[in-house]
Amino acid sequence: MTRVWGRVLRYVVLLAVLVITVGPFLWQLSTSLKGRTEDIYTFPPRLLPRHPTLGNYKGVADIVPVWSYALNSLTVAVANVVTNLVGASLAGYALARLRFRGRGAATLAFVLALLVPLESIVIAQLTLMRQLGLNNTLIAVVLPGCVGAMNVLLMRDAFGHLPYETEEAAVIDGAGVWQRFARISLPSVKGTLAVVAVFSFMGSWDDFLWPLIVLSDSSKFTLTVGLNYLHGTFSSNQRLVAAGTVIAVAPLVVMFACLQRYFFRGVAEGSVKG
């Protein structure tokens, strides 16, 4: 009996948290679907649009070349995921599993990098990009974040949890360090890899300031920068802005909805059973 009640209670709590976490987004979605004739500032607010319309989405596409900006964002985000997976897992593995002089110093370097207030170094980064001849390119958008210190530390944590016995067996079998990394350790931390992948994708997708600073050519803009055009100089249309935010969030939600099974399965099963 208690089991049943426990389960009911669990679902009640789950539903409550659901309202708190997702509710606000439904409001934004609702605003984006309201037509021109509907007052969006009445009180009390109305959640369901009276005459739902997709007109605002068309309006956004008329002002901003949404598709090409989305493609730029996607390119940058995918590149960011790949470089972070490779760079962070390599570095995380070395920090967690290899014994060598300077390991403490190397770990500290990543911790320090995590603490640097990013906002204060943007201009120096821009100057660097200019010296490298990379400003106004998508490569420049990716580079500074291509191996995040945070991801390195997450990978270090993940590799640190692996039991040593498996690797020791491989050492006895004569496996080299690269083989142990690629064949034994890496497959065991799939969960954290999935976490790093999602974090890097999101971080890159939502980034605004850096792409704005480093890109001048509007054809190269990423989606977050481009959607900023919706805040018109002469008037802002709240419905268009709402539609724009939905466009910005929707790909992430869709991507996440598709991947979440693998993501959470990875999270839950990736590690070696203890």
Added chain:
Amino acid sequence: MRPSHQARTHRAASPWLFLLPGLAVIAVFDLYPFLTTVWHSFTDARTLLPGHWVGLRNFQDMLHDDQFWTALRNSTLYVALVVPCTVLLPLLLALLVQPRIRFVGFFRAAFYTPVLASVVVVALIWNWMLDDRGLVNGILHALGAGPVPFLGDGWLLLFSAMALTVWKGLGYYMVIYLAALANVPRELHEAASVDGAGAVRRFLSVTVPSVRSTMVLVGALSSVAAFKVFSEVFLMAGPTGGPAGADTTLVMLVERTGTGLSGRVGYASALSLVVFVITLALMLLVLRAGRGEDAP
């Protein structure tokens, strides 16, 4: 690489090859630029005007700057109140969605939505909800309570921003905990359950010790993030930091003094340096506190 038949498990150069991409990126794009900030903190540089060496004057000015003390207080409060929540609530949430029950996949994904949306979007929605005549006050009104000035009162604004930070971080840290919980052998929990251990005791005696190192990591990450809080307060309290600037945080002060075409780069750099040193100390403190049983 050929399998090595030597006693040591890797070649001396290997670790550095592993570290090369990561170290190179952070050295070039994070650490080296930061040295410039350190240098600027001893000058009176302006955004478009070069600076002169002024020694410790920027740091002395700070001592007499009321806004600095307000900001230091707010950033410290942020850590003190937000971090316990971001360490505990996501862990509870992770435990809630860990078992394989029906629809759990849906709930996990849904709880992650606030993480997906950018903080700008989220803050706009919150501002609307917490307004004098917004949704929350509408509900309070229906319950017979007077309007609460969430966005008009300095303290309430700060607490609202904290709530937003916790809310937005729930899904993020939940995922980190889920990954860690996966490492806790299921048998441990089940054994405890057979023993008839209560949920609370099970939580304290089985779960907490087994995810201790992750709690430390989450604690360290969220203290650093909380001390450097910017967006949430900036967006809810406004760029000037709430009524009479009472909600200004340190990074907001850095932004206010250092940006724009007439920014006081020297002073802002000195503030950045203070933020850096305090977060470093915080991080070391949390890591040390957790070190005790950290080793596997």
Added chain:
Amino acid sequence: MPISRGTRSHKAVGAALPLFLAAAALTACGGNADGGSSADGKVAGDISFQTWNLRANYKDYFNGLIARFEKEYPDTKVRWIDQPADHYADKLSADAAGGTLPDVVNVSPDLAYPLAKAGVLVNLDKEPASTKYKDEYTPEAWQANEMPGLNGGYAFPWYLNTGPLFYNRALFAQAGLDPDKPPRTYDELFADANTMARHSGGRVATLAATPAIEDFGRYGVRLMNADATEFTYNEPRGVELLTRYKQLYDNGALDAQALTNGPEESGQKFLEQKVAMNPGSAHDLSNFKENAPTLYKNLGIADAPNNTGHPNMYVMGLGINNGSRHKPAAIAFAYFVTDRQNQESVAHKVAIFPSTRGSLDEPYWTKDDGTDEGRVRVAAAKILKGAVNYTPVVMSDEMKTVLQNQVALALQGRKSPKQALDDAVARGDELLKQG
């Protein structure tokens, strides 16, 4: 973006950037000193032209404009860059410091001042190629870009804007006020606001924002000394204005969230009919019509009061990069964009106003065509004659924040209005000296 209803809250994430600029600026300025060509040469070469958030809605206009210019000067080629709304100042400072500022840049006076001071913009009064056009603009518009201590104008005046006070007729009627008689003076404004608060039991405020520097200016307060080296807004008139606002705040006639409202929030509250009056401009009409049809039906339009005979206006301009390699072409283009014909044509498309001499005497700006837009346009054009830009260009954002915070302390009753303004002036002067 002085024209916009503020995208303040979107400035958002990650802002503290130009911490590295100073060193870079040094090299950039060094390069500029002799890098730029003379302005008297032939109008030729490739130039870049940067606008601020105009691409989305006015793409065709600008492409057409550029095509006509290139036809007139076949040796030139103009590359148009448009920057989005947020972080424009940061983008400008990054480019100025890195030596990649476009040849012609869209600036407001407060953006032009630091650029001019750093030697990045051309002094148009010193270049024969540009001084000859000076008389084609209204003196007020040209003066708005004259920088104290820098002897000259640093941007071609482009479009102007000002606006009436919009009010909510329904809320006025509910409070027993005559919707056909909106307040015309400060006395009437404050009296009506207090009536409104009393009748609604404090539920409806009349104003949503605390007084900013331009409000002190319109009230007749002397803001700075003659050579713009010291603030003077703590004079008795300033204290009087703040004291009256304090009464409004205590009575509930000033919105309870006024201390934190930015322009965007104030506008929002007016849209949501929580506040009865709000300053605005002609292009707000379409916004009201579209987003708040119920409000639009009850919309009233009144002149914003002032005690000086000079209403307030906002000015946009085009500055020339001092390091431009094709200065003659840059100047020719900036003049082309801001000449009478082109200013008038753009002002027919958008609800803004030309800064060229005589333009506002055209029937388009003097004859009410019976539409709401026409009414607001004619009213605003009338205001603009003799309007000035009150905001001192030397007043940085940080100094504005100092004032705002001290005003808030006074409204909260934690300081007397006199003390608050004295403190704001003292701190402002201190910051001014450091600059």
